[in-house]
Amino acid sequence: MAQPVNEELRDEEDALRPALAPVASISRREAVLAQIRRGIVVGALRPGDKLTELSLAADLQVSRATVREALGQLAQEGLVVAEPYRGLRVADLDAAALRDLARTRVALDLLAARAVLDDTTGRRLGAVRLAWAAFESSAFDDDPVVRHEGHLAFHRAIWSAADNVVLDQLWPVIQAHMTIALAQDQAVRHDPERSHRLHRDLMDALGSGLEVRVETTFREHTIASVDELIALRDPTDQHEKNVRTPA
Incomplete structure (x- = not known):
């Protein structure tokens, strides 16, 4: 069955989005913070995107505990928001x-x-x-x-x-x-x-x-x-x- 056109376009857009890079072993928490902030700035992580410890840990090649600490700080800063029943998402401004x-x-x-x-x-x-x-x-x-x-x-x-x-x-x-x-x-x-x-x-x-x-x-x-x-x-x-x- 052929893939719908809108899904094909979405796949093409996703392929063009910048990827998050694995972080170095030194100062992992700070490196994770820097990578997520960078992802938000360059559009790899867009406003409203859902953030999960598992996927970020895999992308950045760090532990889930390190990602959890980083997300906690980003939530305090306001770059990440926690929504009931939806988890953590990149903050958005209407x-x-x-x-x-x-x-x-x-x-x-x-x-x-x-x-x-x-x-x-x-x-x-x-x-x-x-x-x-x-x-x-x-x-x-x-x-x-x-x-x-x-x-x-x-x-x-x-x-x-x-x-x-x-x-x-x-x-x-x-x-x-x-x-x-x-x-x-x-x-x-x-x-x-x-x-x-x-x-x-x-x-x-x-x-x-x-x-x-x-x-x-x-x-x-x-x-x-x-x-x-x-x-x-x-x-x-x-x-x-x-x-x-x-x-």
């Missing part, structure tokens, strides 16, 4: 959650950015400039994980420069949600030039010292990017939003 994340990020990003602007010594801005230089060195790397980590590190540096203890404590939660959102973005568009341009705009705005410019640029950076992602991922959602919000 359109509403993406917009919630964007609004939250803007508020916290601006809190950090204002602290950078308020520093008359220039020390905080100097720390962000160093992070920008590191971002530029990774922005066009062939490895999507290197680009992803550079992206997160730049935003993390803005928060760190604020010297705000609460922001430091909140960062791991935001980072996990950003990782899922960026993985979704990576799946629908691959545009390092765009990413570099948008982050250069952030750096230029901070360098200007103008609070109005900083606020406008940070809002556009996050809100517009999420709206574009939702439109690319789910055109129906964007159409419904436009209908509800007449010009």
